[in-house]
Amino acid sequence: MLTLVGIIGDMAAQHTRVSGDILRWCHEIYDKYDNGTTVKCVKGAKYCDYIVFAALHTGLKALNLLEDEMYERSDGGASCTLDRAIGGVLKLINKTRRNLERISIKGSYHPDCITTSVVPESLKACMDNISCLSLTSYSKSSKQVEEPTWNTVVVENEGLRIRKDDVYLEVCPYGDIEVVLSKATFNATFLVSSHALRTGSSVFRELLGPESAFAGHNRGYRALRMHAGHAESSSHAERFQLVVEKTYNPTAFAIVLYALHACGANIPSSINFNKLLKLAVVCEEYNCASVMLPWCEKWIEEWRWAVGTPGYEGWLFVAWVFGINDIFRTLTKVFAGGVIAEDCGRRVVVNEGIQKLGEYIPQRIMGMCFS
Amino acid sequence: MPDTDSEQIAVQLTICPYGDMNLVLETPAINATYLVSSHLLCSASPVFRASLGPHSQFREAAELQSSHKLYQMPIGEDLGFDPTAMAVVLCVLHGRASYIPDTIDFENLLEIAIICDYYDCAAAMSPWDKTWMQPLQKLSTESGYEDWLFLAWVFENQEVFEQMTKTFARNGVKTKDGEFGVVVRGEVKRMYTHLPECITRTRPKPQIGSIYAHISWYHR
Numbered sequence: 001m002l003t004l005v006g007i008i009g010d011m012a013a014q015h016t017r018v019s020g021d022i023l024r025w026c027h028e029i030y031d032k033y034d035n036g037t038t039v040k041c042v043k044g045a046k047y048c049d050y051i052v053f054a055a056l057h058t059g060l061k062a063l064n065l066l067e068d069e070m071y072e073r074s075d076g077g078a079s080c081t082l083d084r085a086i087g088g089v090l091k092l093i094n095k096t097r098r099n100l101e102r103i104s105i106k107g108s109y110h111p112d113c114i115t116t117s118v119v120p121e122s123l124k125a126c127m128d129n130i131s132c133l134s135l136t137s138y139s140k141s142s143k144q145v146e147e148p149t150w151n152t153v154v155v156e157n158e159g160l161r162i163r164k165d166d167v168y169l170e171v172c173p174y175g176d177i178e179v180v181l182s183k184a185t186f187n188a189t190f191l192v193s194s195h196a197l198r199t200g201s202s203v204f205r206e207l208l209g210p211e212s213a214f215a216g217h218n219r220g221y222r223a224l225r226m227h228a229g230h231a232e233s234s235s236h237a238e239r240f241q242l243v244v245e246k247t248y249n250p251t252a253f254a255i256v257l258y259a260l261h262a263c264g265a266n267i268p269s270s271i272n273f274n275k276l277l278k279l280a281v282v283c284e285e286y287n288c289a290s291v292m293l294p295w296c297e298k299w300i301e302e303w304r305w306a307v308g309t310p311g312y313e314g315w316l317f318v319a320w321v322f323g324i325n326d327i328f329r330t331l332t333k334v335f336a337g338g339v340i341a342e343d344c345g346r347r348v349v350v351n352e353g354i355q356k357l358g359e360y361i362p363q364r365i366m367g368m369c370f371s
Numbered sequence: 372m373p374d375t376d377s378e379q380i381a382v383q384l385t386i387c388p389y390g391d392m393n394l395v396l397e398t399p400a401i402n403a404t405y406l407v408s409s410h411l412l413c414s415a416s417p418v419f420r421a422s423l424g425p426h427s428q429f430r431e432a433a434e435l436q437s438s439h440k441l442y443q444m445p446i447g448e449d450l451g452f453d454p455t456a457m458a459v460v461l462c463v464l465h466g467r468a469s470y471i472p473d474t475i476d477f478e479n480l481l482e483i484a485i486i487c488d489y490y491d492c493a494a495a496m497s498p499w500d501k502t503w504m505q506p507l508q509k510l511s512t513e514s515g516y517e518d519w520l521f522l523a524w525v526f527e528n529q530e531v532f533e534q535m536t537k538t539f540a541r542n543g544v545k546t547k548d549g550e551f552g553v554v555v556r557g558e559v560k561r562m563y564t565h566l567p568e569c570i571t572r573t574r575p576k577p578q579i580g581s582i583y584a585h586i587s588w589y590h591r
Contacts, residue, residue: 174424175410195408196465198389264496264499291466294499
């Protein structure tokens with residue numbers, strides 16, 4: 001399949017203007033590789049439009065675009081290619097009225113770089129994944145020929161979750177350890193600096209610091225030191241890996257790591273509420289809410305309207321973690337009148353409807369409520 | 372660290388409690404030692420990366436990697452950095468949000484900009500740079516705040532930069548000492564020496580006559 005991409009890429013490079021020619025070549029290629037259902041395009045975002053174009057015209061069913069050089073450039077050049085890629089895909093789907101069963105675009109990109117004019121608002125809301133994005137256009141049934149519209153283009157949010165590939169993110173290019181977030185389907189590995197983790201988070205300090213209670217533990221500081229000694233003596237230095245077994249949201253986890261390393265440029269300026277909640281979970285777990293401070297203020301203002309709105313009960317947890325007194329007071333007052341225990345779960349009456357409060361309740365509060 | 376000069380105050384600041392090196396900044400009044408992490412400095416600043424990074428050929432990198440004690444890296448006294456501004460920059464680079472002030476006055480922000488410009492780490496100041504610049508932005512049009520141009524340049528404040536360069540392009544002159552100056556309300560003010568070099572270089576020779584013709588129009 002890679003050869004196929006190479007061919008299209010070369011053609012596109014030589015004849016960038018004449019779309020008719022490309023179309024003809026696509027058909028030629030299709031004749032040659034008529035079993036080709038998947039085109040894998042590596043480093044091909046430059047010619048992305050053409051490849052998508054070709055795929056649509058030759059009736060390919062699935063298209064995977066991988067852009068793996070994206071992250072190295074922060075000057076916007078690379079982001080523009082992905083921007084163009086997504087824009088191109090959406091435009092072409094709309095224009096050609098053809099169905100692709102699946103398009104996935106993988107690339108690490110900055111959420112702010114997506115052009116608003118091309119990407120509809122509903123898509124934009126979902127695009128705060130850090131390193132992976134899948135755009136999927138579904139045809140609902142085979143009999144009923146349905147033309148794709150904006151509405152049928154669905155971004156599979158949590159693109160990281162559905163991918164089977166492992167993800168590697170350099171949070172601190174000069175870091176000394178790797179944090180591995182292992183999920184059922186894939187591993188997300190983050191290259192970080194142990195100094196930054198220990199400075200910002202008391203939990204990491206416990207885990208990795210010399211004064212830690214885990215100091216004798218194989219996973220903690222001793223392992224790190226042993227590893228360091230080992231790496232010095234051997235010529236090839238593999239980094240120490242700290243495996244996190246809990247299933248945190250990888251995007252939220254990445255945002256917290258970026259904040260611990262003060263990489264403000266990689267932290268989105270706006271965030272959806274679900275992600276904010278996930279982020280609060282990570283911050284609470286690692287006791288590092290204070291490092292999120294400068295960005296939190298913006299996000300909190302963004303979602304302040306939702307305080308007390310049904311469906312946003314998680315606000316209580318967010319307010320607790322980030323120490324927003326007024327919201328916390330408001331919500332506890334609201335909830336205090338209406339907490340009822342049910343099915344060993346917690347439910348709360350809000351606006352006369354019963355809403356599940358969810359698992360996002362600080363344990364200390366739960367203890368107080370039900371003692 | 373032994374303090375030889377009796378007037379000098381020695382200050383030790385722990386920016387990163389688990390850091391692997393000390394930065395030492397010596398000024399006539401103060402001898403400041405900052406405990407920092409080389410990882411974060413290298414990630415944020417190309418200048419530190421060049422001198423301390425794992426692939427660096429400089430003496431500093433070799434000393435950092437080989438030393439078993441904390442490595443002490445002196446910051447050149449001739450650079451004239453402000454110790455407080457240096458501490459703020461380092462706190463931002465290490466994400467120590469609770470030590471970072473919400474507001475900074477113009478002179479101190481200028482000191483910070485000088486450091487950021489030297490270490491090429493202005494991008495890493497996000498989002499603090501915007502927080503600091505916000506309340507000062509209205510000063511940019513006032514007399515005495517010509518150095519705002521430098522701030523706008525370093526922290527990439529497009530709006531202010533555009534507006535100020537436009538103003539200066541109309542009113543820029545060369546002062547008697549051959550430096551770049553600007554005409555504000557009929558007086559020639561010296562531009563700060565921190566004017567971005569590429570601006571002074573590309574500017575065409577000012578035509579004094581034509582500029583003075585504009586003065587009356589400029590100050591309305």
